[in-house]
Amino acid sequence: xxxxxxxxxxxxxxxxxxxxxxxxxxxxxxxxxxxxxxxxxxxxxxxxxxxxxxxxxxxxxxxxxxxxxxxxxxxxxxxxxxxxxxxxxxxxxxxxxxxxxxxxxxxxxxxxxxxxxxxxxxxxxxxxxxxxxxxxxxxxxxxxxxxxxxxxxxxxxxxxxxxxxxxxxxxxxxxxxxxxxxxxxxxxxxxxxxxxxxxxxxxxxxxxxxxxxxxxxxxxxxxxxxxxxxxxxxxxxxxxxxxxxxxxxxxxxxxxxxxxxxxxxxxxxxxxxxxxxxxxxxxxxxxxxxxxxxxxxxxxxxxxxxxxxxxxxxxxxxxxxxxxxxxxxxxxx
Amino acid sequence: xxxxxxxxxxxxxxxxxxxxxxxxxxxxxxxxxxxxxxxxxxxxxxxxxxxxxxxxxxxxxxxxxxxxxxxxxxxxxxxxxxxxxxxxxxxxxxxxxxxxxxxxxxxxxxxxxxxxxxxxxxxxxxxxxxxxxxxxxxxxxxxxxxxxxxxxxxxxxxxxxxxxxxxxxxxxxxxxxxxxxxxxxxxxxxxxxxxxxxxxxxxxxxxxxxxxxxxxxxxxxxxxxxxxxxxxxxxxxxxxxxxxxxxxxxxxxxxxxxxxxxxxxxxxxxxxxxxxxxxxxxxxxxxxxxxxxxxxxxxxxxxxxxxxxxxxxxxxxxxxxxxxxxxxxxxxxxxxxxxxxxxxxxxxxxxxxxxxxxxxxxxxxxxxxxxxxxxxxxxxx
Amino acid sequence: xxxxxxxxxxxxxxxxxxxxxxxxxxxxxxxxxxxxxxxxxxxxxxxxxxxxxxxxxxxxxxxxxxxxxxxxxxxxxxxxxxxxxxxxxxxxxxxxxxxxxxxxxxxxxxxxxxxxxxxxxxxxxxxxxxxxxxxxxxxxxxxxxxxxxxxxxxxxxxxxxxxxxxxx
Numbered sequence: 001x002x003x004x005x006x007x008x009x010x011x012x013x014x015x016x017x018x019x020x021x022x023x024x025x026x027x028x029x030x031x032x033x034x035x036x037x038x039x040x041x042x043x044x045x046x047x048x049x050x051x052x053x054x055x056x057x058x059x060x061x062x063x064x065x066x067x068x069x070x071x072x073x074x075x076x077x078x079x080x081x082x083x084x085x086x087x088x089x090x091x092x093x094x095x096x097x098x099x100x101x102x103x104x105x106x107x108x109x110x111x112x113x114x115x116x117x118x119x120x121x122x123x124x125x126x127x128x129x130x131x132x133x134x135x136x137x138x139x140x141x142x143x144x145x146x147x148x149x150x151x152x153x154x155x156x157x158x159x160x161x162x163x164x165x166x167x168x169x170x171x172x173x174x175x176x177x178x179x180x181x182x183x184x185x186x187x188x189x190x191x192x193x194x195x196x197x198x199x200x201x202x203x204x205x206x207x208x209x210x211x212x213x214x215x216x217x218x219x220x221x222x223x224x225x226x227x228x229x230x231x232x233x234x235x236x237x238x239x240x241x242x243x244x245x246x247x248x249x250x251x252x253x254x255x256x257x258x259x260x261x262x263x264x265x266x267x268x269x270x271x272x273x274x275x276x277x278x279x280x281x282x283x284x285x286x287x288x289x290x291x292x293x294x295x296x297x298x299x300x301x302x303x304x305x306x307x308x309x310x311x312x313x314x315x316x317x318x319x320x321x322x323x324x325x326x327x328x329x330x331x332x333x
Numbered sequence: 334x335x336x337x338x339x340x341x342x343x344x345x346x347x348x349x350x351x352x353x354x355x356x357x358x359x360x361x362x363x364x365x366x367x368x369x370x371x372x373x374x375x376x377x378x379x380x381x382x383x384x385x386x387x388x389x390x391x392x393x394x395x396x397x398x399x400x401x402x403x404x405x406x407x408x409x410x411x412x413x414x415x416x417x418x419x420x421x422x423x424x425x426x427x428x429x430x431x432x433x434x435x436x437x438x439x440x441x442x443x444x445x446x447x448x449x450x451x452x453x454x455x456x457x458x459x460x461x462x463x464x465x466x467x468x469x470x471x472x473x474x475x476x477x478x479x480x481x482x483x484x485x486x487x488x489x490x491x492x493x494x495x496x497x498x499x500x501x502x503x504x505x506x507x508x509x510x511x512x513x514x515x516x517x518x519x520x521x522x523x524x525x526x527x528x529x530x531x532x533x534x535x536x537x538x539x540x541x542x543x544x545x546x547x548x549x550x551x552x553x554x555x556x557x558x559x560x561x562x563x564x565x566x567x568x569x570x571x572x573x574x575x576x577x578x579x580x581x582x583x584x585x586x587x588x589x590x591x592x593x594x595x596x597x598x599x600x601x602x603x604x605x606x607x608x609x610x611x612x613x614x615x616x617x618x619x620x621x622x623x624x625x626x627x628x629x630x631x632x633x634x635x636x637x638x639x640x641x642x643x644x645x646x647x648x649x650x651x652x653x654x655x656x657x658x659x660x661x662x663x664x665x666x667x668x669x670x671x672x673x674x675x676x677x678x679x680x681x682x683x684x685x686x687x688x689x690x691x692x693x694x695x696x697x698x699x700x701x702x703x704x705x706x707x708x709x710x711x712x713x714x
Numbered sequence: 715x716x717x718x719x720x721x722x723x724x725x726x727x728x729x730x731x732x733x734x735x736x737x738x739x740x741x742x743x744x745x746x747x748x749x750x751x752x753x754x755x756x757x758x759x760x761x762x763x764x765x766x767x768x769x770x771x772x773x774x775x776x777x778x779x780x781x782x783x784x785x786x787x788x789x790x791x792x793x794x795x796x797x798x799x800x801x802x803x804x805x806x807x808x809x810x811x812x813x814x815x816x817x818x819x820x821x822x823x824x825x826x827x828x829x830x831x832x833x834x835x836x837x838x839x840x841x842x843x844x845x846x847x848x849x850x851x852x853x854x855x856x857x858x859x860x861x862x863x864x865x866x867x868x869x870x871x872x873x874x875x876x877x878x879x880x881x882x
């Protein structure tokens with residue numbers, strides 16, 4: 001039998017019960033007492049980028065970033081600033097000396113993550129980034145940005161395990177391809193011929209992709225002091241390296257395949273070589289796969305006519321593009 | 334100390350007798366206001382399955398102080414084309430009637446700041462003056478929405494004043510005097526000083542309900558908070574106020590609500606009467622305790638209702654006041670007449686109760702809004 | 715208590731003067747409210763507290779609000795303060811009216827029977843006595859006023875209803 005106001009009184013009973021029950025039933029409270037407790041953010045949430053390194057004991061050496069500058073170019077608000085690390089002689093070290101991200105500009109679009117060919121930059125989900133200043137305090141430098149692979153696995157387990165599996169598979173594929181061609185006494189692609197004295201070897205557990213190993217191998221061969229004596233060995237190793245690495249191009253000596261060299265120097269070295277070699281010399285030599293190929297592959301594709309776009313070499317930027325255009329016009333294509 | 338009081342010249346005593354109640358009112362009731370806001374926020378939080386403020390001091394004890402400091406240090410923005418004088422005056426006019434209302438509320442046996450023999454009439458006269466503040470606030474902001482909010486607020490307050498005053502008339506008729514002290518004294522006696530409260534009479538119960546509803550509408554509390562509802566009209570008449578002027582509006586509103594609760598307690602719930610209240614120092618202290626306990630109960634009721642009921646729509650609001658509450662208040666007055674003139678108590682009970690119940694049923698039938706057809710729903714297929 | 719009388723009178727007269735000289739109409743109504751408050755104070759001084767309370771309740775709580783609504787609804791909402799010409803500029807009409815009223819007042823105040831001081835020790839008229847007088851001695855004027863107010867109320871509703879019907 002409903003009288004006027006019955007619903008009102010029933011409502012008041014409900015709220016009274018809720019009020020009293022809130023003292024006894026603590027789980028029903030939805031308040032999260034920040035900063036003592038925090039809400040668990042979902043795995044896909046993202047705030048700002050960070051750089052991944054693989055070995056805790058040596059973060060700077062084991063960081064995956066090779067300073068190819070693709071993320072800097074692709075970033076829509078241009079919030080990344082990279083300077084490649086060079087040693088005393090000017091040789092590039094394939095890692096950044098300066099890597100700044102201005103998080104007051106970063107719009108968290110994740111494009112830098114999507115374009116990185118080395119899985120070096122990933123999105124963090126740490127949102128507690130308040131600072132006391134508006135400008136310099138909000139620029140993150142390399143030491144702040146380097147975080148370990150374990151951290152990456154902790155915050156994004158599914159994504160990180162996928163990346164780890166892919167890297168491991170790539171490494172195994174490279175190792176399998178290099179194994180049959182290791183007929184020379186120099187055996188595995190990684191260790192150098194024993195005749196070299198002050199030779200730097202790349203340990204097996206260094207986290208390089210097979211392409212990186214290949215490039216490093218070639219580079220170390222040409223960069224060591226006994227380079228002159230090791231040149232033939234370098235050629236040999238380059239030959240044995242080149243064969244399994246790129247199945248499409250003939251094994252050859254590419255002395256211009258050095259990202260530290262200027263474009264003029266590279267073209268000098270490639271003078272009087274076939275068009276494909278000249279085209280390769282015009283590129284940035286980082287083998288970053290931004291164009292979709294490695295440097296040799298891109299050059300071969302352009303020369304063969306299967307690739308018409310000359311602007312794909314991102315690290316090379318306009319310099320490379322113009323040179324490619326000139327070379328193609330000169331070749332009458 | 335007593336000899337000092339006995340020997341002091343009359344003028345000093347006059348000033349002391351003026352200063353003490355003023356100091357009491359000015360210090361105690363804003364303190365009650367501040368902690369009412371905290372209790373309200375925590376209680377509403379627990380009703381809504383969340384904790385209220387608990388960061389500033391343990392259990393949020395210092396939260397009202399933090400709020401006051403924050404509002405004090407905020408920039409005071411006056412819109413450029415606003416009427417600066419009226420804009421300044423509106424919050425002041427919001428607080429003055431609310432504070433003046435406490436002058437006629439007896440907080441203990443014989444403890445009323447001013448014993449006017451037109452006490453209740455004075456209280457209603459002052460509370461109508463608070464209407465002006467609403468209007469001035471809305472007008473001075475030079476904001477069409479504020480103006481609209483102010484007009485609706487004035488309409489609401491004026492409409493609910495009428496049944497409120499008429500339900501108080503019933504009490505005045507039963508007591509025979511407009512003085513609040515006399516009304517409270519008329520409810521003393523009886524078993525444990527409780528059974529003679531007017532709320533236990535049929536006309537008193539109806540009057541209590543009517544008066545409480547009217548008091549909630551007067552101070553624009555939910556469910557009658559159309560004037561300041563955030564989702565309806567931003568903040569209505571106090572949209573353009575920031576900083577301390579906003580705090581003064583809040584102060585005025587809450588103080589009016591507390592004062593009206595105090596008057597409700599005085600008129601219907603027996604004022605300071607309760608077991609143990611009586612003349613003498615000890616009895617006086619007990620009476621003060623009972624008064625504040627009942628005041629706290631009324632405030633809790635206000636907060637409870639705020640956390641439970643949804644907001645009334647503007648047309649429903651006006652219809653409720655004019656079609657149901659006002660006739661019910663008039664019927665209640667006639668009911669008091671029956672009670673007073675039928676000297677045989679049981680017969681008086683029966684007649685009054687029947688009269689009120691029958692009229693209530695008739696009026697709710699008559700006041701029912703236009704026949705709403707049962708709702709048909711059309712779902713997307 | 716003479717001082718209080720003079721202070722109250724000063725406030726009252728100030729309110730009245732401001733009410734006719736201020737440019738902004740809303741300010742005029744606010745000074746009129748001050749005037750009403752002063753009159754209520756005078757009633758308190760004359761120990762007619764019921765009338766004083768009713769003055770506040772009715773004049774300030776209802777009449778002033780009505781005036782504010784009227785101004786707000788009929789003037790341009792932003793409150794224009796253009797120059798106003800009272801009585802169409804015929805200043806001599808206003809002057810003549812003022813002279814007539816002043817003369818009447820002087821004539822009334824001069825006659826002793828109307829201007830009396832309160833005998834000392836007059837008790838305040840209590841509400842009970844006023845109530846009894848209204849329904850015993852003055853019941854006919856009381857009922858007539860009730861009928862008049864009801865008629866005004868019904869008339870207002872009818873006018874508003876006509877608007878609504880016409881709009882439809």
